[in-house]
Structure formats: structure tokens, C-alpha cells
Amino acid sequence: KGFSSTFTGERRPKGDRIFEALGATDELSSAIGLAGEFSSEKGHTFVDQLHKVQCMLQDVGSNLATPLSSAREAHRKRTSFSEKPVLELERWIDNYSEQLPPLRAFILPSGGRSSAALHFSRAVCRRAERCVVPLVQAGEADPNVAKYLNRLSDYLFVLARYAAMKEGKEEKIYIKPEP
Secondary structure: OOEEEOOOOOEEEOOOHHHHHHHHHHHHHHHHHHHHHHHHHOOOOOHHHHHHHHHHHHHHHHHHOOOOOOOOHHHHHHHOOOOHHHHHHHHHHHHHHHOOOOOOOOEOOOOOHHHHHHHHHHHHHHHHHHHHHHHHHOOOOOHHHHHHHHHHHHHHHHHHHHHHHHHOOOOOEOOOOOO
């Protein structure tokens, strides 16, 4: 009948912002799964990190599916989202960034299949973040969830560049078309 249940048992319309955010997060995990498969074929060592990110996205989904306005303390404890995963992403970003040449121009999603799939995952991540921020602002989700998605998009961007570099693939740069 167009309704679904949250983790707290509350019934909401399927078009509710919570289900939009959950769907975007699920799409993100699927996009990362595809990027992981392409990256695994190339022997990239960061594939385990991508798997860990997918597991964290399950925790993101649990937090989103537990609106704070209707959650009991037991629900909140079970689905809380800490800052630790955000800090871990920041360490990963720093590690890969140190190995990359400086960015001197806008780059287009490119650099081989692994890199392009990671760029696609980044774009999906930004959409998920745009869905989650209003929930955080309304007090329905933990602010660390939005922080995680924000840092995750940066991680995916850096990782896309790293994959292209490791595979010896050229990153295409933006060239302004002549009028």
C-alpha cells in the first residue's frame, strides 16, 4: 500500500526521506561492489578497504532506518554511528594522497575501468550524502553518518586517481571547448 517500516517499527510512506536515503546508500554499496570487482581483477590491494566500506554502509543504513524521533534507547545504542570510521577514512585519504602527483587541472571520470567505477561510486556517494544531510539537520540521523559520506566521497576520488596511476592509465583532463 505504499508504506514500509523503519527499524523502530514505525510505518512511513515509501517516498519518505528516510527510504530515499536508504536507497541511495544501497546504490552506493552496489556501485562500490562493482568498483571492487574491477579493482580486484587488477590486483589492487585496496579492495579489502572497499569491502570494509560496504560493511560500514550497512551500519549507515541501520542508523538511517532508526529515526531518532521514534527510537527507544535500545534502538539508539544498537544503531549508533561513531566518529571512528570517519577518522579511518581520513587516514586512508592521507596515505593515498601522499603517493599521488598534485592535481593541476579538473579531471574527468576516466583512468581505466577501476578508476572510472570509483569515480562513479563517488558521484553516487555525493547523492547519498545529499539525501542524508536533511535527515541529520532534522535530528533524525547521527551527524557522523553525514560526515562519513562526505569523507567517503573524498576517499573514492583519491582512490580513483590512485587506481589510474597504479594501472598506468591516463586521467583525462577537462579542456574548455572553444566557443
